[in-house]
Amino acid sequence: MLFTVLTGLITSSLLVPFGKFIKTKWSILLPFIPVILFLFYLWHVPVVANGTNIVQHLAWVPSLGINFDFRLDGLSLLFALLITGIGTGIFFYGRSYLKGHVYFDRFFAYLLLFMSAMLGVVLSNNILTLFIFWELTSISSFFLIGFNNDSKASRNSALMALSITGMGGFFLLAGLILTGNIAGTFVISELFAHHDQLIAHPLYPLIVGLICIGAFTKSAQFPFHFWLPGAMKAPTPVSAYLHSATMVKAGVYLLARFTPILGNTELWGITLMIVGGFTMIFAAVHSLFRTDLKGILAYSTVSALGILTFLLGVGTKDAIVAVSVFILVHALYKATLFMVTGIIDHETHTRDITKLKGLRKVMMPVFIASLLAALSSAGVPATFGFIGKDLIYEATLNFKENWAIWLTALAVLTNIGLVTAGFRAGIKPFAGKLPEEFRHVRLPYKSMWIPPMILAVLGILFGLFPGVVGAYFNHQTANAIAGGETDMHLQLWHGFNIVLTLSVATLAAGIALYFANNPTEEKLLALERFNVISSQHIFRRIGNGIEKVASWYTNTIHNGYLRSYHLKIILFAELLLGYKLWLGGPVRIDYANLTPLSWYEFGIAAILLGAMYLIVSTKSRLTAVVSTSVIGYCICLMFVFYSAPDLAMTQFTIDTLTTVLFVLVLYKLPPFINFTSRGVPIRDAIVALGFGVIISLIALRVLYEPNSTAISDFYGENAYLLAKGKNVVNVILVDFRGMDTMFETVVLSIAALGVYSLLKLRLKSSEKE
Amino acid sequence: MKSAILQTATRYLLPILLLFSFFLLLRGHYYPGGGFVGGLVASIAFVLHSFANGTENTMKILRYKPLSLIPIGLATSAVSVTFPLLFGLPPMTGLWFEEPIPVIGMIGSALFFDIGVYLVVIGVVLTILFTIALND
Numbered sequence: 001m002l003f004t005v006l007t008g009l010i011t012s013s014l015l016v017p018f019g020k021f022i023k024t025k026w027s028i029l030l031p032f033i034p035v036i037l038f039l040f041y042l043w044h045v046p047v048v049a050n051g052t053n054i055v056q057h058l059a060w061v062p063s064l065g066i067n068f069d070f071r072l073d074g075l076s077l078l079f080a081l082l083i084t085g086i087g088t089g090i091f092f093y094g095r096s097y098l099k100g101h102v103y104f105d106r107f108f109a110y111l112l113l114f115m116s117a118m119l120g121v122v123l124s125n126n127i128l129t130l131f132i133f134w135e136l137t138s139i140s141s142f143f144l145i146g147f148n149n150d151s152k153a154s155r156n157s158a159l160m161a162l163s164i165t166g167m168g169g170f171f172l173l174a175g176l177i178l179t180g181n182i183a184g185t186f187v188i189s190e191l192f193a194h195h196d197q198l199i200a201h202p203l204y205p206l207i208v209g210l211i212c213i214g215a216f217t218k219s220a221q222f223p224f225h226f227w228l229p230g231a232m233k234a235p236t237p238v239s240a241y242l243h244s245a246t247m248v249k250a251g252v253y254l255l256a257r258f259t260p261i262l263g264n265t266e267l268w269g270i271t272l273m274i275v276g277g278f279t280m281i282f283a284a285v286h287s288l289f290r291t292d293l294k295g296i297l298a299y300s301t302v303s304a305l306g307i308l309t310f311l312l313g314v315g316t317k318d319a320i321v322a323v324s325v326f327i328l329v330h331a332l333y334k335a336t337l338f339m340v341t342g343i344i345d346h347e348t349h350t351r352d353i354t355k356l357k358g359l360r361k362v363m364m365p366v367f368i369a370s371l372l373a374a375l376s377s378a379g380v381p382a383t384f385g386f387i388g389k390d391l392i393y394e395a396t397l398n399f400k401e402n403w404a405i406w407l408t409a410l411a412v413l414t415n416i417g418l419v420t421a422g423f424r425a426g427i428k429p430f431a432g433k434l435p436e437e438f439r440h441v442r443l444p445y446k447s448m449w450i451p452p453m454i455l456a457v458l459g460i461l462f463g464l465f466p467g468v469v470g471a472y473f474n475h476q477t478a479n480a481i482a483g484g485e486t487d488m489h490l491q492l493w494h495g496f497n498i499v500l501t502l503s504v505a506t507l508a509a510g511i512a513l514y515f516a517n518n519p520t521e522e523k524l525l526a527l528e529r530f531n532v533i534s535s536q537h538i539f540r541r542i543g544n545g546i547e548k549v550a551s552w553y554t555n556t557i558h559n560g561y562l563r564s565y566h567l568k569i570i571l572f573a574e575l576l577l578g579y580k581l582w583l584g585g586p587v588r589i590d591y592a593n594l595t596p597l598s599w600y601e602f603g604i605a606a607i608l609l610g611a612m613y614l615i616v617s618t619k620s621r622l623t624a625v626v627s628t629s630v631i632g633y634c635i636c637l638m639f640v641f642y643s644a645p646d647l648a649m650t651q652f653t654i655d656t657l658t659t660v661l662f663v664l665v666l667y668k669l670p671p672f673i674n675f676t677s678r679g680v681p682i683r684d685a686i687v688a689l690g691f692g693v694i695i696s697l698i699a700l701r702v703l704y705e706p707n708s709t710a711i712s713d714f715y716g717e718n719a720y721l722l723a724k725g726k727n728v729v730n731v732i733l734v735d736f737r738g739m740d741t742m743f744e745t746v747v748l749s750i751a752a753l754g755v756y757s758l759l760k761l762r763l764k765s766s767e768k769e
Numbered sequence: 770m771k772s773a774i775l776q777t778a779t780r781y782l783l784p785i786l787l788l789f790s791f792f793l794l795l796r797g798h799y800y801p802g803g804g805f806v807g808g809l810v811a812s813i814a815f816v817l818h819s820f821a822n823g824t825e826n827t828m829k830i831l832r833y834k835p836l837s838l839i840p841i842g843l844a845t846s847a848v849s850v851t852f853p854l855l856f857g858l859p860p861m862t863g864l865w866f867e868e869p870i871p872v873i874g875m876i877g878s879a880l881f882f883d884i885g886v887y888l889v890v891i892g893v894v895l896t897i898l899f900t901i902a903l904n905d
Contacts, residue, residue, distance in 0.1 A: 646801045646802075646803070646806070649793075649801060649802070649806045650806050650809070653806060657809065657812065657813060657894060657898070660816055660820075660898060661897070661898060661901070664898060664901045664902050665901060722863070723863050723879065724798070724863065724877065725798040725799065725879070726798070726800070727797060727798055727799055727801065727802070727803070729801075729803075730797045730798055730802070730803040730883075731879075733803060733805070734797075734798070734803070734804070735861070735863055735879050738850065738861050738879075739861065741882075742846055742847070742850060745843060745846060745885070745886055745889040745890075746843065748889060748890070748893045749843060749892070749893060751893065751897070752836070752839060752892065752893040752896040752897055753836075753896075755896065755897045755901070756836060756900050759900045759901065759904045760900065
């Protein structure tokens with residue numbers, strides 16, 4: 001399985017050097033990558049359908065418990081088939097859709113990266129590896145949403161999607177780490193055994209919260225739903241692939257994967273039911289007001305994801321069977337509808353359903369595909385969607401007595417909205433009379449309409465032979481989510497019962513709504529007025545607030561004046577050190593313990609004071625710098641008196657070079673003019689004196705500390721024995737702490753490179769703006 | 770700053786100071802000195818020369834950009850750190866010749882490490898100073 005993940009990653013990076021090559025007719029090679037992967041997973045279907053799990057283990061960072069553990073069970077297989085199968089269609093479709101585009105190679109590099117990452121998410125048997133792939137999908141999605149990088153709206157949407165899913169990723173990581181630490185393992189298949197331990201742990205509510213936020217942000221659940229409609233700025237193949245069929249389902253996948261680990265509790269069920277239930281009805285209503293084809297599909301996708309979350313929350317065996325089927329149902333019809341939308345947009349250059357009419361006359365095969373998908377989405381009998389909807393109703397009806405009626409009502413209302421949305425996106429553009437402006441519209445390349453056609457036909461075929469599909473694809477999926485045996489009983493005909501009545505009622509109501517109400521610009525604008533209280537608006541305001549705080553911080557604290565930095569750093573050090581000293585009580589000075597001062601020490605003190613007076617009083621920068629180096633040399637002399645020749649030598653040379661450096665820089669400055677007010681030097685004097693006093697006090701206090709010589713004794717004794725050196729200082733530098741020295745030289749080199757590149761960098765006048 | 774005295778003096782001071790810096794480098798393991806101080810003294814020698822004769826002339830003596838000394842130095846240190854790996858020893862293990870070499874004294878991996886530091890220090894100091902001096 002590792003190779004299926006790596007193939008895409010490697011090909012993706014190969015597209016960097018071979019981009020030009022792949023833009024030619026050889027681009028036909030690209031779709032065969034998902035084809036091969038799809039066949040590989042299809043070949044595994046019979047094995048997995050028997051209930052066998054295929055496991056692969058590859059050590060990566062074993063010391064941290066991060067390994068390439070892959071595991072193929074029913075749930076993983078269903079997703080892997082969707083990813084590679086729909087991926088195949090999208091690759092053929094996208095090749096024609098973006099024919100001749102400047103960034104054709106880049107597009108497929110991102111798409112391949114995404115496909116690999118998504119396969120990694122669903123195949124990982126290790127929650128940390130899962131997380132890494134999870135973030136990779138967010139990143140590839142960011143690049144694909146912002147693919148039209150010259151459009152500001154695209155860039156904003158990409159950033160919005162990345163911030164929401166990235167934020168969710170943080171929460172998810174925290175949740176995963178907590179889970180792993182409590183259970184003592186990061187391997188998913190081992191976590192199943194820790195279910196009882198996890199739900200009994202006091203941190204359980206926190207874990208559920210964190211993991212749910214991760215999943216809800218990814219799967220666009222309320223209140224994080226708004227990034228998904230924004231993500232429709234991406235080219236349509238991307239919307240079809242990432243933002244309806246696969247990536248947004250990663251959140252649902254995660255919840256499904258964690259159901260046997262964290263589920264079967266009231267907290268888990270009620271959280272998912274409330275969030276999913278609200279999202280599905282909220283988005284279904286929203287989709288009715290959209291006039292943009294992609295907008296309709298985006299909101300109906302959010303609604304469908306809500307249904308899946310909601311069903312996972314319901315959590316009964318019936319509900320889980322419904323989840324396993326509805327994932328497939330939705331992927332088939334929604335990818336088709338998106339691809340059809342892409343064709344319409346590509347050929348007519350508009351997606352406004354108030355303008356689109358009668359296109360069936362010019363693109364009949366597209367209409368057939370679209371119609372079949374719309375019928376499946378509406379749940380017309382003999383389609384796969386019909387079976388999916390039946391199972392949803394069955395799940396809600398069989399829930400606890402007094403809840404069943406409300407849940408069913410909610411599901412029916414949502415589905416009415418989805419029926420209407422499906423018809424509007426799938427049938428409306430093709431119905432009616434063909435306007436004059438669309439007469440020239442032609443049928444696109446075969447590679448663009450055949451993939452949606454295949455998916456749409458599958459939606460019908462699966463509906464006709466539900467028993468086979470259920471046995472091979474959905475049964476083990478449901479078992480994997482439920483963590484036990486489920487009853488998979490997909491049938492074309494259930495007989496006349498309440499479920500069928502509800503199904504027909506939904507269909508009738510949806511069709512009635514389709515004819516009764518037409519979305520217009522005015523209604524959309526009326527809805528926009530409520531945006532002030534929408535979560536999107538609130539998130540944007542939070543973003544603006546953060547920006548304001550950051551700019552305030554940058555301007556006041558981080559203002560770019562070296563003197564201001566110095567003042568703040570020293571003041572802060574004074575506060576910390578002063579506080580610590582104050583805690584330690586009064587400092588006593590034991591004069592008897594100090595060595596008597598000699599006459600040359602007095603001499604040096606006099607020179608020091610003189611130099612200091614010069615620095616403060618002089619009006620010449622050069623005098624000040626030279627006086628500073630006089631102080632440095634005096635300190636060197638101190639080192640010499642107290643027998644530290646190494647230190648003295650280094651200090652001496654460094655002081656010399658610093659002075660040279662100062663002179664070189666000061667030489668280029670204009671003459672010194674004093675702009676500061678009288679108060680500033682006084683303030684600086686107080687800070688400086690305070691720092692001096694504190695350092696002196698610390699030095700005096702050190703005399704009272706118990707004198708531990710264990711470390712210096714060790715170095716003294718072992719320098720020659722272990723490192724064959726007699727100069728302990730040097731031995732420490734080049735041997736005992738050699739690694740430190742090594743990295744210090746690296747730091748020095750970086751500093752030099754920094755100075756070099758800053759001063760040598762000459763922007764061309766065109767680049768300066 | 771054109772001074773005949775300084776120019777004449779640096780002509781002799783440059784080789785002497787360089788020799789002294791190398792002396793400091795070699796004796797570092799036994800007496801005060803070492804790669805860091807040695808490198809600083811060598812840089813001071815070149816800085817003095819550039820003060821007397823102009824930075825352009827010093828660059829001519831150096832032939833190569835001081836920047837190129839940095840990777841050479843880093844590589845020398847890195848090799849001396851990883852060299853023991855070839856013998857199956859952990860990195861940074863001190864390896865020494867059995868007998869001292871005349872004039873130079875004991876030679877071991879620590880010396881090469883110090884030579885690396887020496888070269889990096891010269892490279893860093895001269896890069897920073899000369900870049901600023903030549904920048905206008």
